[in-house]
Amino acid sequence: MDHPVPHLERRFDVELVAATKRYGGVVAVDRVSLRIPRASYCCLLGPSGCGKTSTLRMIAGHETVSDGDILIHDENVTDLAPAERGTAMMFQSYALFPHLSCLDNVAFSLKARGVPKAQRHAKAMEYLALVHMDRLSHRMPAELSGGQQQRVALARALITEPRVLLLDEPLSALDPFLRTRVREELKRLQRELGITFIHVTHSQDEAMALADLMVVMDEGRIRQAAAPREVFERPADSFVAKFIGGHNVLNGPDGLIAVRADRCRLGAPGDQPHIAGRIAAVEYLGTTVRLALTVGDGEGASILLPDELFFANPVQMGEEAVMVWREQDSHPLDLPAAAE
Amino acid sequence: MMVGGARRARDPREKRPWTFYALATLMGAFLLFLYGPMAVIYILSFQGPDGGVTFPMVGFSTTWFEEIWKPGQMANIPVAFWRSVALASIVCGITVVVAVAAGLGFRRRFPGSGVLFYLAVASLVMPSLLVGFGIGLGFRLFDWKPDLFTSALAAQLTWTLPFGLFAMFAVFNRFNRAYEEAATDLGASAFQRLRWVTLPILAPGIIGVAMGAFTLSYDEYARSTLVAGNRNTLPLEIYALISSSTSPTLFAIGTLTTAVSFLVIGGTLLFIRRMQRRRAGAARPA
Numbered sequence: 001m002d003h004p005v006p007h008l009e010r011r012f013d014v015e016l017v018a019a020t021k022r023y024g025g026v027v028a029v030d031r032v033s034l035r036i037p038r039a040s041y042c043c044l045l046g047p048s049g050c051g052k053t054s055t056l057r058m059i060a061g062h063e064t065v066s067d068g069d070i071l072i073h074d075e076n077v078t079d080l081a082p083a084e085r086g087t088a089m090m091f092q093s094y095a096l097f098p099h100l101s102c103l104d105n106v107a108f109s110l111k112a113r114g115v116p117k118a119q120r121h122a123k124a125m126e127y128l129a130l131v132h133m134d135r136l137s138h139r140m141p142a143e144l145s146g147g148q149q150q151r152v153a154l155a156r157a158l159i160t161e162p163r164v165l166l167l168d169e170p171l172s173a174l175d176p177f178l179r180t181r182v183r184e185e186l187k188r189l190q191r192e193l194g195i196t197f198i199h200v201t202h203s204q205d206e207a208m209a210l211a212d213l214m215v216v217m218d219e220g221r222i223r224q225a226a227a228p229r230e231v232f233e234r235p236a237d238s239f240v241a242k243f244i245g246g247h248n249v250l251n252g253p254d255g256l257i258a259v260r261a262d263r264c265r266l267g268a269p270g271d272q273p274h275i276a277g278r279i280a281a282v283e284y285l286g287t288t289v290r291l292a293l294t295v296g297d298g299e300g301a302s303i304l305l306p307d308e309l310f311f312a313n314p315v316q317m318g319e320e321a322v323m324v325w326r327e328q329d330s331h332p333l334d335l336p337a338a339a340e
Numbered sequence: 341m342m343v344g345g346a347r348r349a350r351d352p353r354e355k356r357p358w359t360f361y362a363l364a365t366l367m368g369a370f371l372l373f374l375y376g377p378m379a380v381i382y383i384l385s386f387q388g389p390d391g392g393v394t395f396p397m398v399g400f401s402t403t404w405f406e407e408i409w410k411p412g413q414m415a416n417i418p419v420a421f422w423r424s425v426a427l428a429s430i431v432c433g434i435t436v437v438v439a440v441a442a443g444l445g446f447r448r449r450f451p452g453s454g455v456l457f458y459l460a461v462a463s464l465v466m467p468s469l470l471v472g473f474g475i476g477l478g479f480r481l482f483d484w485k486p487d488l489f490t491s492a493l494a495a496q497l498t499w500t501l502p503f504g505l506f507a508m509f510a511v512f513n514r515f516n517r518a519y520e521e522a523a524t525d526l527g528a529s530a531f532q533r534l535r536w537v538t539l540p541i542l543a544p545g546i547i548g549v550a551m552g553a554f555t556l557s558y559d560e561y562a563r564s565t566l567v568a569g570n571r572n573t574l575p576l577e578i579y580a581l582i583s584s585s586t587s588p589t590l591f592a593i594g595t596l597t598t599a600v601s602f603l604v605i606g607g608t609l610l611f612i613r614r615m616q617r618r619r620a621g622a623a624r625p626a
Contacts, residue, residue: 062521083527095518098619099540109526111536140619160526 010074013038013196014059014164020067021054021220028054030220031068036198036213041190043207044200046217047243052200053168055217059198060089060166073163083109088162092169094153096141102128103137106156127155147178158193165190167199171206183209204244208232216240232260238333248301248323249333250275256333259325262304266291266315267324274324277301279317291315293323378598385591393586404592417593420577421600427488427573428557431496435553439504440546443512444538446505460502468562471498476566491567496560500553507552511545544612551608555601 014036021029029051036042044052057063059070061082069078077085096105103124104111110120128134131151141149150170157165170186171179187210190197201207207214208228215225216239224236235241238249241258248259252273267274277295289310291303303323315321388399408417446453472495479486486492519541523533539546561575568576578593 060525062525082521082525087525089522089525091518091522093516093518095516095522097519097522097537097541099543108523108528108536112523112526112528112532142619156522156526 010038012036012071013040013073014042014198015071016055016059016068017071018068019055019058019065019070021051021058021063022066027220029058032217032220032222033068034215034222034225036196038196039190039194040196040212041187041210042196042198042213042215043211044198044215044217045202045204045207045211045243047202050217051220052202052215052217054220056089056166056168056198056200059085059164060087061085062089083160086163087166088157088160088164089166090150090153090157090168090170092172094141094149094173096149096153096156098141101138101140102133102144102152105141105152106159108156109160124155124159127159128152130158131155146173146175147182150174150182154189162195164196164198165193167197169200169202171201171203179206186210208244216243218243234331235333241333246304250299250301250330251296252330252332254332257330258333259330261290261302262288263329264301264303264323264325265305265309266303266313266321269322270324272324273327273330274322275301276320276322279315279319279321282315282317291321293321295323378594381591381594382598384588385595387588387591391588393588393591404588405596407587407589408592408596416572416577417574420572420574421597423488423571424558424574427493427496428554430489430493431500431557432550432554434497435500435504436546436550438501439508439549439553440539440542442505443508444534446509447512460505463498464502464506466498468499469566471495472563472566479567485569486567487569488571488573491569492564492573495563495567496557499560499563500556503556504549504553507549508545511542511549514545515542544615547608547612551605554604558601558604 012035014034016032016034018031018033019029020027020031032051032055044055046052054063058065059072061077061080061084065078069076071077072085072087082089096102097108100108103121106127107115107120107124110123115123125134125137128137131154133148133151133155136144136148141152144152150173154170167186171182174182183206186197186199199206199210211228213225214228214231216223216231216236218239224231224240231240232244232246235244235247235258238256238258241247241249246261248261248264250257250259269276275295277293279291280294280300281290281292283290283292284307287307288304289307291305291310293301293303295301301323383397384393384395385404386400386402387393387397387404388401389403391398446457475491475495475498476486479491484490515538519537520533523537528536559575560573561579564573565576565579572580574597578590578597581590581593
């Protein structure tokens with residue numbers, strides 16, 4: 001740039017400033033503030049009704065913001081129409097127009113802008129090629145598989161050259177095998193395009209696999225926003241620890257603690273922290289064996305043992321057992337100053 | 341035009357319970373009850389030239405159909421037919437425009453939407469003859485001349501508009517708002533969204549409503565009879581003939597008008613089917 005004054009480099013692609021969504025008296029999104037760094041893959045994760053979809057729809061402009069502000073590329077877009085925000089949305093059911101071919105679906109936004117037919121079809125073919133759907137450009141949406149529809153929907157969103165791509169549960173309609181493959185493709189595409197993706201999901205696996213920034217939400221609030229590894233190793237509270245899974249939430253000497261299930265072992269009560277219980281279930285999962293324990297007053301805990309370790313010293317359902325872990329593997333929860 | 345779910349084929353070795361036969365008999369009786377009376381008319385319309393308006397059939401001929409087109413007593417039938425078609429077309433057009441607009445409007449709650457809805461329901465249960473009578477009186481009050489395309493049109497609309505509105509509710513109920521949001525997201529203006537997305541997706545339902553309005557108007561008697569002025573619609577003309585003459589020609593007219601109704605309905609269904617098949621349809625060459 002030949003701008004004379006060295007201006008501050010933009011640090012965030014999307015910023016939410018105390019964004020709130022109320023439906024009548026119900027608060028769906030409660031003063032959510034979030035800053036999404038440039039060109040990152042952000043996953044909004046949470047159980048249904050946690051406000052993640054409402055948050056996404058507010059960013060898209062399909063839901064008015066009751067309070068607060070939304071900034072995209074440092075520009076306040078709170079009151080702009082969806083198409084003026086530089087966002088594009090991929091809907092949960094894809095919402096491909098059933099009466100238009102793939103080509104016309106992808107070319108739709110260009111048609112709305114008055115681009116002549118030949119030109120818009122040529123550009124649409126480019127984007128169909130990007131998602132490897134150029135060979136099926138004349139098919140109707142109903143003639144495509146779920147995975148193919150998903151790619152057409154992606155091409156239709158990308159042709160608007162968005163600054164931010166919004167994805168509402170994009171993988172939920174796909175079968176498990178396809179889901180993993182499409183997941184890889186989404187991440188690759190995000191890296192290649194160098195734009196921010198905001199992806200709503202209720203699957204922690206999906207969020208862990210994809211996200212640079214993982215935002216765990218519950219009851220309209222953000223419980224934790226950090227890199228997946230940070231979230232997994234240091235969950236902010238018991239909700240996060242339970243929701244992302246793989247953790248035992250236990251009563252420690254100074255309040256609740258979280259211990260990763262794969263760091264727990266069977267052992268004998270000694271100096272190290274431990275808890276006694278009974279084995280409620282033994283599940284063979286291939287590479288690991290999961291032992292479900294009933295501890296204390298009906299509380300559950302689980303141990304993930306590598307298969308070798310389990311079969312070297314197998315235990316049966318109903319046996320008395322003691323679960324042990326190392327002090328450094330326990331992580332305190334619900335402390336007032338736990339979050340960043 | 342039903343979009344059937346996966347229907348399980350019956351295993352031929354599976355024995356049907358007795359209730360199947362009982363219910364099938366009941367269904368058969370119901371169909372006979374529905375179509376029996378009209379079937380009598382259709383058969384008698386092919387009565388031989390020397391036959392009368394009752395059974396038995398004396399031979400078999402198309403004499404009575406030919407009678408319709410001959411100048412004379414039946415001269416008004418073709419004229420009345422075209423009048424009815426013209427009136428039904430206008431009624432159908434107005435009904436569709438109003439019903440689509442109302443359907444779009446009723447998707448969100450607005451002040452008075454509940455009252456408006458119940459007013460529409462109420463107009464459906466109003467005694468039809470009295471509606472016509474009221475309109476006739478109103479015209480007299482203002483010293484207007486009742487006519488086919490003014491008072492009769494209005495009388496028929498009191499019937500087809502609420503019908504069209506309810507049918508349109510059903511059509512809109514199945515419409516996924518995400519299509520419209522997607523269009524908006526892709527930068528379509530409100531008009532482009534309506535023209536390129538909402539209306540094309542709803543087209544099969546809208547055509548269905550149009551067909552319904554057309555046949556309701558084409559068949560209408562009670563509301564039109566007091567307000568049609570001096571130009572009769574086809575049902576009014578037929579009724580006049582029934583009271584003045586008795587010959588199998590009446591049956592022939594009945595058969596013909598029914599055939600027209602079925603042609604309209606069948607043709608529309610075929611059109612909708614083709615439209616839907618194109619959407620779901622077989623792969624077309626690129």
